Structures are given as C-alpha cells and as structure tokens.
Amino acid sequence: MPAIKFRVFATIAGVLTGLGSFVLACQALTLALVNGLGPVWGLTAAAALLALVAVAAFWSVLRPSEEMEAETEDAKTAAADMISGLPAEALSALIRKHPLALSVAAVTLGYTVIREPGRALRQAQSILLGVL
Structure with a gap:
C-alpha cells in the first residue's frame, strides 16, 4: 500500500509542478509580448499563441494512430x-x-x-x- 500512496503523491506533485510551470511560462510570454507590442496587441498575440498550442495539442491527442488501432x-x-x-x-x-x-x-x-x-x-x- 505505501508504494501506491507514493505513486499517487508523486503523480499529484508532478501534475501540480507542471501546471505551475505552464502558468509561469504563460505569464512570462504575456509580459514579454505586452512590453514589445503594447497591452492590446500583446495580449491578443499571447492569446493567439496559446490557442494555437491548444489546437495542436488537441489534434495530436485526438488523432487516432495506427498503433492504437492495432492495439x-x-x-x-x-x-x-x-x-x-x-x-x-x-x-x-x-x-x-x-x-x-x-x-x-x-x-x-x-x-x-x-x-x-x-x-x-x-x-x-x-x-x-x-x-x-
């Protein structure tokens, strides 16, 4: 049982660390774009880049691969x-x-x-x- 608890704890810690890193990276990107392009265009460019990353992630995850079909x-x-x-x-x-x-x-x-x-x-x- 302790091994399962450790795995669950490690998984939760990994997810929270990854989420925090992603939030910090998004804040850094937004601040850099706002400083370079101004508040309106910087926020628009950051939103467009994050939307592009989200679409690419969804497409790569939802696209069925041949390995999955064979499995x-x-x-x-x-x-x-x-x-x-x-x-x-x-x-x-x-x-x-x-x-x-x-x-x-x-x-x-x-x-x-x-x-x-x-x-x-x-x-x-x-x-x-x-x-x-």
Missing part, C-alpha cells in the same frame, strides 16, 4: 478468444440465474484489478466458484 484490434481478438471458450448457452443461463451476483462479481473484479493486480486472479476464481 485495439489485439484486445478485441483476445477478448473474443476468451469468451469463445465459454458456450453461449451456459453463459446466458448463468446470467439469467444470477444477474445480481455476476454484476457484483464484475464490479469487485474491476476494483481489485485496479487496486492490487496481484490478487485479482485469486479473488476472481473464488468469486466465480462461489457463483457456480
């Missing part, structure tokens, strides 16, 4: 292979018999995978054996 296809085929191991009738009968138990099992499994991936397999097996 998504790999995940889909792995999930399809895993599901194909179970007969469809048995799976639908299990869902009809125990809908609430399977919903709770899915939520619990997701929580434990996020919290402690090492225990996830053992807990998933015990939950499924309890439902069956």
